[in-house]
Amino acid sequence: MSVIDTSNAEHYQWGGGCDGWHLVQQAGLSVIEERVPPGGAEARHAHARARQFFYVLDGALTIEVDGIVHRLVARQGLEIAPTLPHLVANRGDVDARFLVVSQPPSHDDRVPVPLTESC
Structure with a gap:
């Protein structure tokens, strides 16, 4: 066990x-900081x-989930259930930094969905 951050x-x-x-x-859990x-x-x-x-x-993050657009700012979060189409975008003027917690990990679990709405 050791302290972890973006530097290591x-x-x-x-x-x-x-x-x-x-x-x-881990096999059952993923926590990622993204920019x-x-x-x-x-x-x-x-x-x-x-x-x-x-x-x-x-910063701020725009997340379109199944056709509904959500705008999140610092200290706000949004849960996305499996199978719901979504898209994450930064429509702001500064970097968006956020955590993505996935259970189970999502990297080998992506299914492309055609873009029908733009956030």
Whole structure:
């Protein structure tokens, strides 16, 4: 057991300029800190098994879930049930930093969903 933060966590990049740090990476649980710059977004998708909770640390995050747009600011979170199509985007002027808690981990559980709405 040791203290972990973005300086010593496993780091990865995604979506052309976004960052992720694996804070907890276990078979039944994933906790990731992510950074999305202004204008950054992920592809619309769903998860077959993973339940996710997004919690904003800094900035603002727009999350479209099954056609409903939610705007979260620091200290706000949103739970997304398995199979619900969703898309995360930063429509603000500063980096969005947030936690993504997934149970079970979501990385091998993505199902692409065609984009029908834009956030």
